[in-house]
Amino acid sequence: MVKRDKVVTKNLNLWFxxxxxxxxxxxxxxxxxxxxxxxxxxxxxxxxxRCLNRMNDLIDTTRITGKVLFDGxxxxxxxxxxxxxxxxxxxxxxxxxPFPKSVFENVAYGLRIQGIRYGIHEKVExxxxxxxxxxxxxxxxxxxxxxxxxxxxxxxxxxxxxxxEPEVILMDEPCSALDPTATAKIEELLFTLKERYTICIVTxxxxxxxxxxxxxxxxxxxxxxxxxxxxxxxxxxxDKRTEDYITGRFG
Amino acid sequence: MTKEIFIxxxxxxxxxxxxxxxxxxxxxxxxxxxxxxTRVNIIDFLFGKSWYPTHTPAEFGxxxxxxxxxxxxxxxLVVAVPLGIGSAIYVSEIAKPGIRDVIKPxxxxxxxxxxxxxGFFGMVIFAPFIQNLFNLPTGLTAFTASVILGIMALxxxxxxxxxxxxxxxxxxxxxxxxxxxxxxxxxxxxxxPSAMSGISTAIILGMGRAIGxxxxxxxxxxxxxxxxxxxxxxxxxxxxxxxxxMGETVVGSMHYQSLFAIAIVLFMLxxxxxxxxxFISQKFxxxxxxGL
Amino acid sequence: MKKRKLKQIIxxxxxxxxxxxxxxxxxxxxxxxxxxxxxxxxxxFFTSMPREGxxxxxxxxxxxxxxxxxxxxxxxxxxxxxxxxIYLSEYARQGRLIRVIRLxxxxxxxxxxxxxGLFGLxxxxxxxxxxxxxxxxxxxxxxxxxxxxxRASEEALLAVPRSFxxxxxxxxxxxxxxxxxxxxxxxxxxxxxxxxxGVGRAAGETAPILFTAATFFITRLPSSIFDEVQALPxxxxxxxxxxxxxxxxxxxxxxxxxxxxxxVLLINLVAITIRYRIRKEKRW
Numbered sequence: 019m020v021k022r023d024k025v026v027t028k029n030l031n032l033w034f035x036x037x038x039x040x041x042x043x044x045x046x047x048x049x050x051x052x053x054x055x056x057x058x059x060x061x062x063x064x065x066x067x068r069c070l071n072r073m074n075d076l077i078d079t080t081r082i083t084g085k086v087l088f089d090g091x092x093x094x095x096x097x098x099x100x101x102x103x104x105x106x107x108x109x110x111x112x113x114x115x116p117f118p119k120s121v122f123e124n125v126a127y128g129l130r131i132q133g134i135r136y137g138i139h140e141k142v143e144x145x146x147x148x149x150x151x152x153x154x155x156x157x158x159x160x161x162x163x164x165x166x167x168x169x170x171x172x173x174x175x176x177x178x179x180x181x182x183e184p185e186v187i188l189m190d191e192p193c194s195a196l197d198p199t200a201t202a203k204i205e206e207l208l209f210t211l212k213e214r215y216t217i218c219i220v221t222x223x224x225x226x227x228x229x230x231x232x233x234x235x236x237x238x239x240x241x242x243x244x245x246x247x248x249x250x251x252x253x254x255x256x257d258k259r260t261e262d263y264i265t266g267r268f269g
Numbered sequence: 270m271t272k273e274i275f276i277x278x279x280x281x282x283x284x285x286x287x288x289x290x291x292x293x294x295x296x297x298x299x300x301x302x303x304x305x306x307t308r309v310n311i312i313d314f315l316f317g318k319s320w321y322p323t324h325t326p327a328e329f330g331x332x333x334x335x336x337x338x339x340x341x342x343x344x345x346l347v348v349a350v351p352l353g354i355g356s357a358i359y360v361s362e363i364a365k366p367g368i369r370d371v372i373k374p375x376x377x378x379x380x381x382x383x384x385x386x387x388g389f390f391g392m393v394i395f396a397p398f399i400q401n402l403f404n405l406p407t408g409l410t411a412f413t414a415s416v417i418l419g420i421m422a423l424x425x426x427x428x429x430x431x432x433x434x435x436x437x438x439x440x441x442x443x444x445x446x447x448x449x450x451x452x453x454x455x456x457x458x459x460x461x462p463s464a465m466s467g468i469s470t471a472i473i474l475g476m477g478r479a480i481g482x483x484x485x486x487x488x489x490x491x492x493x494x495x496x497x498x499x500x501x502x503x504x505x506x507x508x509x510x511x512x513x514x515m516g517e518t519v520v521g522s523m524h525y526q527s528l529f530a531i532a533i534v535l536f537m538l539x540x541x542x543x544x545x546x547x548f549i550s551q552k553f554x555x556x557x558x559x560g561l
Numbered sequence: 562m563k564k565r566k567l568k569q570i571i572x573x574x575x576x577x578x579x580x581x582x583x584x585x586x587x588x589x590x591x592x593x594x595x596x597x598x599x600x601x602x603x604x605x606f607f608t609s610m611p612r613e614g615x616x617x618x619x620x621x622x623x624x625x626x627x628x629x630x631x632x633x634x635x636x637x638x639x640x641x642x643x644x645x646x647i648y649l650s651e652y653a654r655q656g657r658l659i660r661v662i663r664l665x666x667x668x669x670x671x672x673x674x675x676x677x678g679l680f681g682l683x684x685x686x687x688x689x690x691x692x693x694x695x696x697x698x699x700x701x702x703x704x705x706x707x708x709x710x711x712r713a714s715e716e717a718l719l720a721v722p723r724s725f726x727x728x729x730x731x732x733x734x735x736x737x738x739x740x741x742x743x744x745x746x747x748x749x750x751x752x753x754x755x756x757x758x759g760v761g762r763a764a765g766e767t768a769p770i771l772f773t774a775a776t777f778f779i780t781r782l783p784s785s786i787f788d789e790v791q792a793l794p795x796x797x798x799x800x801x802x803x804x805x806x807x808x809x810x811x812x813x814x815x816x817x818x819x820x821x822x823x824x825v826l827l828i829n830l831v832a833i834t835i836r837y838r839i840r841k842e843k844r845w
Contacts, residue, residue: 071447078366101565105449115440118463128448131458133565175444182448276737277652283644284653287711288665290704294672297683355579363576372580374833379587381829382822383765384674385794389818390590392801393811420586427583453569474671481673483768484798508675508768515679515772520687529683532676543671547664 024049024186024216025070029084032065032240034077039065041240042084047186047233052208052217054231054248056224058263062240063220064112067188070218071107072100088186105132108179108215112191114171116163116178121155124163124174128182141181149177150207169200176207187211189219193226205230224264228252236260298536302529305329309523314530320494320505322514322524329527331534333496337504338480338535340497341414341490345479348419350472353426357471360427361435362456380424388488391417396489405501409491412500417489418479426475433467434460470546477542481535483508507535591822598819601812607820615778615800616809620817622782626695626790627764627824629783630774633699634763638706639756645707646714646752651740670708674768677705681773696786698774705769706759713755717748750839754832761828765821767794777803793821 023046032040039062047053047070055063068074069086072093086093093103105128116124125142134141142159146152151173155166163174172192179187193201208230211217221227227234228248235245236257244251244260255261306314309329317330356376360369391413400408437460445455461468491503492513511528518525605619612618645666653659681701691697721744729743730736767775775795783790797817804810 073443073447076443076446101449101451103449104447107447109443109447111440111443111447113440115438115444117441117444117459127445127458128450131448131450131454131565178444178448273736277648280644280648280652283641284648284662285665286641286645287669287707288662290707291665291669291672293684294676294680297680298676301679301683352579352582355576356583359576359580363573364580372584374837375584375587377833378826378829379583381761381765381825382587382590383767383794383825385765385767385797386590386594386818386822389797389801389814390593393815394589394593420583423583423586451565451569453572454565457572477671481671481676483673483675484794488798488801508673511675511679512768512771515682529679532679535673536676539671539673540668543668544664547667 022049023047024089025218026087027066027069027085028087030066030069030086031083032062032069032074033079033081034065035079039240040069043237043240043242045235045242045245047216047218049216050212050214051232052212052219052230053233053235054227055218055220055235055237056222056227056263057237059222061237063222063237064190066237067109067190067218067220070186070188071104071109073104073109075100105182106185108182108184108187110172110175110179110187110189110192113195114168114175116166116171116174118162118164120160121163121166121174122159125177125181127178132182142177145177145181146174148180148211149173150203151177167200169196169203172196172200172204173207176204176211180211184215186216186218189217191220191222193221193223201226224252224266236263238263294536298529298533302526302531302533305523305526305530309527314527315534318496320510322527323517327523329523329530331507331510331527331531333494334505334507334510334531335534336496337411337490337494338486338506338508340411340500340504341418341486341506342476342479344411344415344500345418345422346472346476348416349422349426349475349479352419353423353471353475354430354468356423356427357430357434358456358461361431362452362460376424376427379420380428382421384421384482384484385488387417387421388484391485391489403501407491407503409489409503410501411490411497411504414486414490414504414506415500417485418482421482421485422475422479425478426471429471429474430464430468433464433471436467437463466549466552470550473542473546473549477539477546480542481508481539483512487512507531511535594815594818594822597812598815598817601816602819606816610780610782611778614806615804615813616806620791620793620796620813620820622779623791623793623796623817624820625782626775626792627794627821629695629786629790630698630702630770630792631760631764633695633786634702634706635756635760637700637703638710638759641703642707642710642755642759643714643752645711646718647740647745649711649715650718651736651744666708666711669704670712674705674766675771677701677769678771678773680704681769686773691787693772693774693776693789694787695774695783695790698770698790698792699786701769701773702763702766705766706762709762710752710755710759713758714748714752717751717755718744720751721747750835754835754839757828757832757835761825761832764828765794765825767792767798770795775799793817793824797821 025047027043027045030040030043043066055066057063074080082094122142125145126138129138129141154170166174193204231248234248234251236243238259244255244257252264314329314331316332318332319328319330320333321328360372364372395417396408396413399413441459441463442455445459486506487509490506492505493503494505497504511531515528607619608621609619610621681697685691685697685700686693725743726739729739770792774790775792776789777799779791797814800810800814
């Protein structure tokens with residue numbers, strides 16, 4: 019089987035003001051696989067993730083050099099349509115952030131802004147089923163999303179991203195605000211989702227990275243220390259710093 | 270220990286003064302104004318169409334004054350609400366930090382211009398302009414007053430609305446953008462709806478500001494106490510009536526009492542606006558803190 | 562996709578237009594008043610009495626009157642407001658009492674200014690017998706600016722970090738000592754900002770002094786707080802509505818408006834500058 023990278027970064031550097039946050043990061047994120055980005059807090063994991071759908075644009079002092087190629091096209095190219103890019107790259111945030119609208123309207127949001135009028139109900143149902151939330155909410159689609167539990171809210175946010183039919187899903191520590199049961203459900207979900215989507219997940223939880231990912235990238239102080247099969251990273255790291263980190267000697 | 274309790278009571282006394290003054294205002298308005306209703310039927314007062322307080326026999330119908338106030342206030346809102354909320358969204362969502370740092374103080378300056386200066390500007394510059402533009406017999410009309418009043422209420426509305434908009438959690442904005450919404454779609458569909466209660470508060474307080482404003486309507490609205498039929502005729506608002514006529518009344522006369530009675534109506538209206546605004550913002554606070 | 566982009570362009574343009582109209586309004590007011598007012602202003606305008614039935618001369622009494630009224634108002638309102646703010650931020654616990662007090666402050670802020678005038682007329686002018694005077698006007702204005710200063714002071718007090726209070730209490734200070742020595746000093750710039758804004762507000766108000774303090778024409782300067790005064794805002798109003806020689810008096814009104822607006826904006830500018838500086842300077 020030929021390995022095909024969906025998203026590739028080349029010499030990716032990022033500064034917030036004078037602060038050099040990412041240093042020459044080269045990563046290829048393979049299609050239909052889960053790639054985990056690990057590292058201690060403040061190492062630039064989330065910033066890296068946010069480069070992939072240009073969410074860092076929201077911060078005024080950001081400066082970026084290097085390339086982020088999405089299907090071979092540079093997302094920082096002037097011709098790139100950021101809005102369309104973000105539709106094709108879904109994102110799930112650290113803290114569940116449903117809109118203060120109904121469950122249904124949350125999932126329908128992406129469809130409505132694209133001007134889709136027909137078949138919304140079917141698409142919402144499909145997305146909720148894919149996020150394994152349908153059975154829990156099918157009888158109360160009109161209640162406020164804020165009244166769901168934290169785990170349900172996070173799966174709702176996943177459903178909301180899925181409804182836009184993205185090609186890549188970025189997950190920024192999606193379980194850090196959840197209890198173990200809710201976490202287990204999301205992890206289970208990742209296995210089914212990767213059949214259809216390319217997933218990049220940021221986590222500070224080693225076990226989680228080991229459980230869910232196919233590839234793992236270890237970032238330290240903005241530098242990519244090691245990038246390899248998850249198995250290899252966790253059983254036979256090549257770099258001393260990686261070994262120190264995964265065995266819990268720092269971080 | 271007792272000293273500390275004494276100190277606490279001391280400060281409590283001053284904290285209660287605002288309520289005391291508010292109660293004092295109510296008391297004074299009723300004390301001076303209520304005896305009018307021993308001689309004038311309250312229905313005739315509120316719905317009477319003629320205001321001839323110094324005529325014999327005098328007539329104390331304030332319907333033209335109430336309608337004058339409402340017309341000018343409504344007109345002011347038509348100007349101030351879109352412009353105020355538009356400015357608030359611009360400042361909090363679109364303006365680059367450098368531009369924001371210029372515009373915000375400018376809006377604060379606009380809020381600081383004394384109302385008599387607005388009235389003066391309205392009289393000497395804006396009213397003649399309107400008169401020529403629409404070829405009217407006089408430029409001092411409800412329309413003129415509405416525009417000037419709208420500009421005055423604009424910074425009030427903008428500042429409260431901006432607070433509400435910038436307190437919408439960034440996560441909502443991020444979620445919307447990450448789903449491929451444009452900035453504009455995010456503003457219209459997520460940010461504004463989430464800030465709606467704060468925006469409503471802003472509108473209601475702006476309304477209270479407009480209906481209670483005195484000098485501008487006194488100087489610019491023209492002052493005819495007749496029921497208005499169009500925007501382009503002179504009107505007389507409740508506040509302007511009090512301000513213009515109090516100086517000429519004899520203390521304790523029916524005319525004097527009737528002006529206090531108008532103040533009761535005015536006070537009740539603004540009190541209602543304020544309580545509604547307060548209620549909405551309290552509910553909003555609960556919703557934001559009790560949400561998760 | 563194109564349609565969505567177009568919508569955004571139109572939407573943003575509308576927002577830019579709203580803000581431009583607001584700024585344009587501000588500048589056109591300033592422009593006319595500065596251009597037409599500057600011509601009549603000279604040293605004599607500041608320092609001399611009005612002459613020839615208000616058609617010539619300066620506006621010294623109005624400048625002094627506004628100064629007395631604003632200073633009187635702040636002398637009355639500042640201690641009251643700071644004490645009230647101390648209760649609200651340091652002593653009050655969340656509950657019904659504080660809700661009621663807040664409602665009182667908010668509603669007092671919303672009372673139309675002409676109603677304050679009526680209150681001052683009935684209470685200070687008539688009931689206390691102060692007559693139409695500086696003291697009646699200053700007290701009326703003082704009550705009017707109370708909510709502004711209470712809010713600013715409360716905000717300033719609440720901005721003092723908890724750790725200051727905890728550190729002081731942990732050293733064995735009483736609550737009052739903590740407030741006086743640890744909290745109030747840090748909140749002083751903020752309270753001062755509120756006070757300055759209050760002075761600006763009091764200097765610019767007209768309706769509250771219509772029946773409590775102001776007079777169109779006096780031949781001598783006030784000699785006690787029980788004398789009636791001229792005031793800048795009232796002077797503009799009176800020249801425009803009671804004046805008998807518009808050709809001579811409108812220019813004086815322009816000059817008066819320029820002085821009033823410069824005064825008020827200067828006061829506000831000082832307050833805004835202090836506030837921005839406090840907010841930017843995160844000393845704690």
